[in-house]
Amino acid sequence: MTRNPNMREAILSAAELLFSTRGFNAVSIRDIALEAGANPGSITYHFKSKDGLLLEIYKRHCGPMNKRRIELLVAATRVRDVQDRLEAIVRAYVQPAFSSSSDLAGGGARFTRLRAVMSAEGNAVVGRIIAEIFDDTTNAFIEAIEQSLPHLPRTAIVWRSQFLLGALYYTLVNPERVTRLSRGEADGADMAEAIEQLVAATVASLQAPDVNHLPGVANATAAPAKAAPRKNARTQASAK
Template sequence: MVIRSNAEAANRKPNLREAILAAAEELFATNGFNAVSVRDIAQAAGANPGSVTYHFKTKDGLLLEIYRRHCGPMNLRRSELLAAALRVRDLQDRLEAIVRAYVLPAFSSGSDLAGGGARFTRLRAVMSAEGNDVARRIIAQTFDDTSHAFIDAIYASLPHIPRAEIVWRCHFLLGALYYSLVTPERVSRLSRGDADGTDAADAIEQLVRATVAALQAQPLDQLVPSRARSARVKH
């Protein structure tokens, strides 16, 4: 009887590593991180649990690799587009270019192996909602630097808006981005066919325009006094 080492077993299939990544991504996107075991992933990939641990050490390492392979190219593209946007002189045009630099890579790489796609976007939404500490750490490690760069760029274009409010508005942008990518059919249904939710170019333009308008809205601290005055008048 020949006993193979984990390394030999893992290398029997050249595409086994990719199969494990694809299976894990699908399972995490469908069931969340907590509910999926290494054994579940191995079974879905047609592998044994030893192959998963050989390639990725732990389930945490597997999730980190999924984020790296998708978000590395996406963050790089965002950084390139942001650098170009910051060279735009007109502040209005610059703000629009900054927002577009954030939105565009999530759509344009949707069919690529790495960088985007509805399945990974669904996984990101599930990970964010699940509140798992591992996922929180990986999300922060993957996105915080890029997010700070975009928030700072927007703040420089809208210095009269408190940075904390810009953070809120960018937070809403992220939610809209998730929803637009994961449930495009809802746009088609609710518009009764007048809009095509799967039209990426239209989705990008709608999202960019709505976000720019939201970013330029009057700061909340300037609205509160007027509301208070209105309330006093009514009484």
């Protein structure tokens, strides 16, 4: 069988559409073939399996995005001022995500929805793909932040990076909520403004103290002490 690049693209687009609206588990190879106007054998030929198809979707979107992130990160780490460097590092992570979500065909925005759906689904296959695609890049950013904020434990940086990821997803997937809740004073579709707000919020989050060093936190998070057993009335009477 001769590989047909047009059919390959049709299959990728069909799978991306279905995964973003119905999730990974609910979509079959037959569903994808029907949407793409292909036969199931074409999917097996081009991608081996549904897992391989999802991996290829991630690669075609995230390869360029991760490449751009690393390029910007390299430049950011050369900034001398610590405050400016931290802001540049965060911006290097955030900005390419918005660029990849705004391609003319709409595939970037659709892929952002797909990522949100995949994360919510908690599928083991999806987890392995996300680790393969993102972990190296994410670790590079965590290490750059560690060097800029050496007093902050890595665990705190990981937590706060995770919060950024959640905010990034929701900002890209549901911008109209910003417009509605601000009563029209803010435009949730204004990507330049969204980038600035995310960068400012994340930098402030990273600069906040480590919660484990705040007064009272250790006591609040410790396991509660067991109360002493209460004596019943008969025991109390016999003790008198």
